Amino acid sequence: MRFLPSLPKSxxxxxxxxxxxxxxxxxxxxxxAAALTGGAAQYGVAIRNGFQLAADEINxxxxxxxxxxQLVVEDEQGKxxxxxxxxxxxxxxxxVLMVFGPTLSNSMFAAGPVxxxxxxxxxxxxxxxxxxxxxxxxxxxxxxxxxxVLPVTVATATKHYKLKQVAVIYxxxxxxxxxxYDVFKKxxxxxxxxxxxxxxxxxxxxxxxxxxxxxxxxxxxxxxxSCLAEEAANIxxxxxxxxxxxxxxxxxxxxxPKLFEISKLAGEGTFxxxxxxxxxxxxxxKAFVAAYVxxxxxxxxxxxxxxxxxxxxxxAALHEVKLSGDLAADREALKNALPKATINGATGPFKFRAAxxxxxxxxxxxxxxxxFIYVVKGGKFTAFEGK
Amino acid sequence: MLEQQLLxxxxxxxxxxxxxxxxxxxxxxxxxxxxSHGAVFMVGSYAALAMVSHLNAPLWVAMIGAMVVSGTxxxxxDVLVLKPLRARNAPHLIPMIATIGVGIxxxxxxxxxxxxxxxxxxxxxxxxxxxxxxxxxxxxxxxAIVAIAFVLMAVLFTLLKRxxxxxxxxxxxxxxxxxxLLGINVEGLFHITSFAAAALGGIAGVLIGLNxxxxxxxxxxPMLHKGIAVIILGGMGDIRGALIGGLFLxxxxxxxxxxxxxxxxxxxxxxxxxLILLVRPSGLFGxxxxxxx
Amino acid sequence: xEWFNDFWSTYSTLVFSVGVHALLALSIWLTLSCGLLSLxxxxxxxxxxxxxxxxxxxxxxxxxxxxxxxGIAPALVALIIGAPVLRLSGVYLAMATLAFGEVVRITVxxxxxxxxxxxxxxxxxxxxxxxxxxxxxxxxxxxxxLRRSKVGRAFEAIxxxxxxxxxxxxNVDRYKLLAFSLGAFIAxxxxxxxxxxxxxxxxxxxxxxxxxxILTMAVLGGTSSLIGPMLGSSILTLxxxxxxxxxxxxxxxxxxxxxxxxxxxxxxxxxxxxIKAFFKRLKGGQA
Numbered sequence: 001m002r003f004l005p006s007l008p009k010s011x012x013x014x015x016x017x018x019x020x021x022x023x024x025x026x027x028x029x030x031x032x033a034a035a036l037t038g039g040a041a042q043y044g045v046a047i048r049n050g051f052q053l054a055a056d057e058i059n060x061x062x063x064x065x066x067x068x069x070q071l072v073v074e075d076e077q078g079k080x081x082x083x084x085x086x087x088x089x090x091x092x093x094x095x096v097l098m099v100f101g102p103t104l105s106n107s108m109f110a111a112g113p114v115x116x117x118x119x120x121x122x123x124x125x126x127x128x129x130x131x132x133x134x135x136x137x138x139x140x141x142x143x144x145x146x147x148x149v150l151p152v153t154v155a156t157a158t159k160h161y162k163l164k165q166v167a168v169i170y171x172x173x174x175x176x177x178x179x180x181y182d183v184f185k186k187x188x189x190x191x192x193x194x195x196x197x198x199x200x201x202x203x204x205x206x207x208x209x210x211x212x213x214x215x216x217x218x219x220x221x222x223x224x225x226s227c228l229a230e231e232a233a234n235i236x237x238x239x240x241x242x243x244x245x246x247x248x249x250x251x252x253x254x255x256x257p258k259l260f261e262i263s264k265l266a267g268e269g270t271f272x273x274x275x276x277x278x279x280x281x282x283x284x285x286k287a288f289v290a291a292y293v294x295x296x297x298x299x300x301x302x303x304x305x306x307x308x309x310x311x312x313x314x315x316a317a318l319h320e321v322k323l324s325g326d327l328a329a330d331r332e333a334l335k336n337a338l339p340k341a342t343i344n345g346a347t348g349p350f351k352f353r354a355a356x357x358x359x360x361x362x363x364x365x366x367x368x369x370x371x372f373i374y375v376v377k378g379g380k381f382t383a384f385e386g387k
Numbered sequence: 388m389l390e391q392q393l394l395x396x397x398x399x400x401x402x403x404x405x406x407x408x409x410x411x412x413x414x415x416x417x418x419x420x421x422x423s424h425g426a427v428f429m430v431g432s433y434a435a436l437a438m439v440s441h442l443n444a445p446l447w448v449a450m451i452g453a454m455v456v457s458g459t460x461x462x463x464x465d466v467l468v469l470k471p472l473r474a475r476n477a478p479h480l481i482p483m484i485a486t487i488g489v490g491i492x493x494x495x496x497x498x499x500x501x502x503x504x505x506x507x508x509x510x511x512x513x514x515x516x517x518x519x520x521x522x523x524x525x526x527x528x529x530x531a532i533v534a535i536a537f538v539l540m541a542v543l544f545t546l547l548k549r550x551x552x553x554x555x556x557x558x559x560x561x562x563x564x565x566x567x568l569l570g571i572n573v574e575g576l577f578h579i580t581s582f583a584a585a586a587l588g589g590i591a592g593v594l595i596g597l598n599x600x601x602x603x604x605x606x607x608x609p610m611l612h613k614g615i616a617v618i619i620l621g622g623m624g625d626i627r628g629a630l631i632g633g634l635f636l637x638x639x640x641x642x643x644x645x646x647x648x649x650x651x652x653x654x655x656x657x658x659x660x661x662l663i664l665l666v667r668p669s670g671l672f673g674x675x676x677x678x679x680x
Numbered sequence: 681x682e683w684f685n686d687f688w689s690t691y692s693t694l695v696f697s698v699g700v701h702a703l704l705a706l707s708i709w710l711t712l713s714c715g716l717l718s719l720x721x722x723x724x725x726x727x728x729x730x731x732x733x734x735x736x737x738x739x740x741x742x743x744x745x746x747x748x749x750x751g752i753a754p755a756l757v758a759l760i761i762g763a764p765v766l767r768l769s770g771v772y773l774a775m776a777t778l779a780f781g782e783v784v785r786i787t788v789x790x791x792x793x794x795x796x797x798x799x800x801x802x803x804x805x806x807x808x809x810x811x812x813x814x815x816x817x818x819x820x821x822x823x824x825x826l827r828r829s830k831v832g833r834a835f836e837a838i839x840x841x842x843x844x845x846x847x848x849x850x851n852v853d854r855y856k857l858l859a860f861s862l863g864a865f866i867a868x869x870x871x872x873x874x875x876x877x878x879x880x881x882x883x884x885x886x887x888x889x890x891x892x893x894i895l896t897m898a899v900l901g902g903t904s905s906l907i908g909p910m911l912g913s914s915i916l917t918l919x920x921x922x923x924x925x926x927x928x929x930x931x932x933x934x935x936x937x938x939x940x941x942x943x944x945x946x947x948x949x950x951x952x953x954x955i956k957a958f959f960k961r962l963k964g965g966q967a
Contacts, residue, residue: 042504080878088689105798135802199644207399207599209641475946482942484899488936491931491934492935494931495932616779619775664768664772665776
């Protein structure tokens with residue numbers, strides 16, 4: 001129990017029981033809070049798989065400076081109270097070095113301050129909402145923000161299709177799709193692209209025909225869609241069913257093979273900007289996809305890829321940290337080392353950049369990654385080579 | 388555009404009606420607000436999916452299978468949960484809470500078995516083909532959904548109006564005690580009703596699953612809310628009201644999305660519902676139901 | 681003491697949640713004690729949470745005033761909608777309050793000031809253990825006094841038989857309105873407390889499921905005394921934590937517990953006579 005040298009016996013005993021049999025002297029305990037049950041489980045499970053895969057890989061190669069990585073995975077159910085409870089359990093009881101997660105931005109807004117207050121690094125892999133890294137200097141994320149991706153996507157698509165006017169549809173009761181819409185709105189204003197109509201739906205909706213019929217009547221050149229992959233696929237299918245031929249432009253939520261599993265060829269010509277795609281031919285990504293398919297017998301998605309990379313980023317930082325055994329000092333050392341960490345992972349070259357906060361106070365660290373622009377051809381993401 | 392929206396509304400409305408039919412049937416006969424009906428609806432969807440993808444059953448077999456599976460769950464809920472509560476004359480709030488528990492169990496069981504991910508029917512089994520009627524884009528699937536929904540509702544109406552069974556059920560709906568004294572097998576009919584209601588919920592699940600092609604463990608909850616809205620609109624326990632209420636809600640939703648704003652669509656629906664309850668507690672189309680639960 | 685500090689830093693939020701849920705269960709107990717099945721308490725909690733959080737974040741009011749405002753706002757709403765809504769009875773009241781809750785949720789979702797679906801974040805931590813303990817103690821004391829007062833007896837009479845109560849000269853409408861608004865006040869304060877230790881609130885926390893959760897807590901514990909709702913809320917808050925090892929099937933157990941309690945402990949857990957009767961029935965071989 002190298003992180004607990006100066007604590008009273010009773011506590012050591014409790015912690016030892018908590019870690020029963022798993023902890024070895026040189027383990028680095030890292031917490032993962034993911035939504036493994038509930039509505040967000042479809043992301044949380046992929047995220048856990050991504051972390052597990054990365055941990056297995058790192059440990060198989062001898063760990064970090066000889067220390068094995070031990071993941072402590074907890075289910076936060078995608079609920080904010082659970083997020084806080086799980087964070088506290090990981091930080092104060094399991095005494096992990098750092099925490100990954102939670103899955104949803106909402107939970108991060110609740111749980112992030114707990115970690116930041118406890119001077120423990122919290123590293124989000126799937127939280128894209130603006131304001132997350134305002135929480136404080138211990139907050140990191142490698143989830144690329146829409147505000148970095150969408151301007152490029154829209155500009156590329158406008159040029160390619162010579163767009164004159166577009167329609168917009170988004171989910172208005174979900175933090176992710178709503179903040180994506182806010183960015184789209186700003187981008188469209190900046191790029192002076194007129195909007196024919198803006199339609200919304202709510203989570204759980206499966207019928208988008210009323211909105212799409214309305215969109216069809218306004219005759220847009222493209223449909224901009226701030227939606228999650230599942231909804232997007234249904235929207236595409238139903239749009240084609242109604243005879244809408246305009247191409248789609250999507251946000252981060254489109255980045256899942258699910259999109260084409262479901263929509264088949266309905267999504268042809270769709271423009272998507274993304275930090276990751278399953279067909280990105282970079283060796284690091286090919287290796288990741290192959291290993292993931294082998295281990296889980298399923299296609300990885302963006303959430304798994306970002307989790308996978310996140311642990312490699314943390315490992316890269318840990319390489320530079322000399323663990324002292326004093327938990328507080330080690331956590332602080334990791335926080336100082338992490339901003340300098342860079343990797344070339346499944347999502348391409350990655351580094352951090354200091355967040356610009358609304359208040360001007362020092363914030364956390366956002367991802368600094370170049371988005372790839374993909375166009376959908378034959379039911380697959382293909383890298384778009386601009387003419 | 389209007390014609391297209393009307394078709395959208397008809398499809399949506401007939402599925403709402405089919406779902407609400409089972410919901411209102413249980414309330415009318417058993418005097419229970421069955422809040423597990425949404426979960427039963429979801430189970431129907433998964434049952435059909437499992438039969439299609441694992442047993443390679445044709446779609447119509449899967450539909451019947453789904454009705455049997457969800458009907459059996461409805462029957463089990465009645466025998467294991469509602470019957471004991473009836474036996475001890477529990478206040479009407481109690482069975483409702485028990486069905487909440489059942490709903491939670493079914494939802495988490497589905498998640499445990501099938502996972503939280505959205506599943507879909509394989510494309511090959513879907514009734515394909517679409518054509519244009521004037522300006523309106525019609526899919527064969529939509530026609531099939533509306534047809535199935537209306538046929539099932541017609542069967543139910545005929546059963547209730549013309550048969551001995553229907554007369555007995557209506558007698559129970561008026562007063563179970565009187566029906567019992569008349570020599571009607573009240574318990575048996577409660578079981579039949581529970582089975583039939585859940586079977587209707589299950590087939591509605593299959594139809595929704597087909598139409599929008601997305602099946603999740605949580606798909607029942609929004610449907611349950613719509614179901615509640617429908618039976619309030621139509622008058623609780625009123626079979627015809629469920630049909631009219633379902634279609635009405637389908638049309639109200641689609642039209643408000645099309646001509647007002649998709650933003651406030653649901654707020655309008657529930658606000659309206661709230662007002663209707665205040666003005667006409669027995670529903671917009673229902674007659675006053677005096678029976679104390 | 682160090683052991684305690686460690687425990688507290690891990691589980692304080694959980695303990696806070698138990699307290700807040702106890703307040704919510706008591707708020708619905710109050711309306712139930714007057715024979716009203718209202719499912720609006722989650723919405724009232726949400727109104728309280730949003731009002732309080734907005735006052736703290738934008739106007740920087742002191743926490744005490746904020747809590748008070750968090751209670752008064754939903755109580756006012758309850759007074760306004762109460763007069764028409766409370767004419768309904770039984771399931772119709774339940775459905776109307778449920779619809780009201782949806783309207784509140786969707787309104788919050790579409791307002792600018794509430795942050796819409798993204799919710800309000802960056803709410804400072806203000807709630808401390810003793811705040812919750814004190815408010816809970818005052819509430820329990822107040823409700824216990826109320827039960828034995830003229831008002832409490834009037835509630836009881838209305839619950840047993842509304843018509844008879846009216847004939848006895850009890851102003852039924854006014855007492856119902858009192859129970860409804862007072863329940864809203866308690867729920868609102870609970871919401872305000874909750875908002876100030878979770879840093880973040882969003883509209884999805886005050887929907888139908890939450891209304892049902894609150895009701896379940898009260899019913900599970902039993903509504904024949906004040907201890908019941910508090911017991912029920914503690915169990916339903918702690919159970920998911922204790923069942924952590926069950927992973928995927930955790931909520932399955934939750935649902936099953938609910939069904940079993942309703943089936944075998946009809947008056948809730950806190951009804952010792954019932955428990956004895958149940959065992960007697962078991963021995964009799966009927967159960």
